[in-house]
Amino acid sequence: MKPSYTRIKDYLIEQIEQGAFAPGDRIPAENTLAKEFGVSRMTANKAIRDLVHQGMLMRRTGSGTYVVELKAESSLFEIKNIADEIRARGGVHSSDVNRLEEVRALGDVAIFLGVQTGSRVFYSEIVHRENGVKIQLERRHVNPRLAPDYLEQDFESQTPNAILVARYPVTDVEHSVEAVHPSPQEAALLDISEREACLKVIRRSWSGELLISYTQLLHPGSRYKLNARFHTGSL
Amino acid sequence: MKPSYTRIKDYLIEQIEQGAFAPGDRIPAENTLAKEFGVSRMTANKAIRDLVHQGMLMRRTGSGTYVVELKAESSLFEIKNIADEIRARGGVHSSDVNRLEEVRALGDVAIFLGVQTGSRVFYSEIVHRENGVKIQLERRHVNPRLAPDYLEQDFESQTPNAILVARYPVTDVEHSVEAVHPSPQEAALLDISEREACLKVIRRSWSGELLISYTQLLHPGSRYKLNARFHTGSL
DNA sequence: TAGTGGTCTAGACCACCCC
């Protein structure tokens, strides 16, 4: 038998998801809910308390219990691709494929991709725009064994990330983040000054033991901010 | 008049901090605590529930309530303090306490700390050095209710982070990262040019639902890089 | 002043864990 507070929780969640209780709205009082569901006030209290704890509701003594306003928390460090991230913010994503070819892995790239220096790897270079504004230069090296047809994909309609993630479940990601100034080439690609501070993110992703890709992301400092939130506790 | 469940909470926190209840230990049962403190079981329950929610205790139905094992820092983006980070690299950490005072929370600070605009909060401003080189300007606002003696700590021997983490298990962290140029004041504090790209990290940390601190970290781009690795899969 | 959440009581029954 399910605890009876779950009936109240489920009801509230449903109303909120359907929009019957919109963000900022006040929900029925503890006493009201208790009466309607035929339980004691402490039981209604537990249902509400759980949802407050979950971040869905907030309470004000003497005033009422309210549906929390949407938190604008955008993408974290997770494997979300930039197109989704932009759409989630309500923006329009577009991109230009600048280069798409097979290259020889040299230096850092070979080391980080874990292949022999000089071996052939796939390379894509794409500029991503949010509402027409260039916000990311993505340069990606892909292990060709894992995605033999990588170069034949349609990158105008899908991002490289989406293509790879669809095929290989990403189990590990490593990031390094630093502030740099762009090279003249990079500045030109992003239409910014060489003087502008940029956020450079280097990402390596694995599927199990396999290193899938090595990616450099360059963002104009004035146009982009990274967000990440972690929950590490036991609740 | 303080609610009576706080007496039980305070007692438990004290015992845990003093080591009387060590990680992994079972604490007295709800009934026992209720009897000893002369309250009803529901009241003892609320005290325990709060500490579970805060991540300090964990419960097992039918077995008991246990002190949570301290999770050593996950190697993520986490709560590692910069002194440990530097030492882990084999470097020598030192720091200068630049400011240490009570200030009024204004604007962003009040919003992000979740306190009333104009209310008093603790503020510390510290420059951290690795092998003598300045690599981080740390500006931290602390919720005074959570650490009333914050300003009396010895920040030359401990970092603010270490002090706070020792007291409150951090369950949630939120970061935002961007590339910026330093203000003239910031440049002076870090001995860098105003032209240098800097990594600006804003971090908020929670213990359960309590917002502990709001911290701004500024790093010279040429001297610092952030690293993070996540394991996300089931593989 | 009426309504709301915050706290509290003194019981109760149950499922679960461990002995």
Added chain:
DNA sequence: GGGTGGTCTAGACCACTAA
């Protein structure tokens, strides 16, 4: 079987908010 937490009741008093 005895102890533990999970849930639940039917009341209660209080501080705070809003009208």
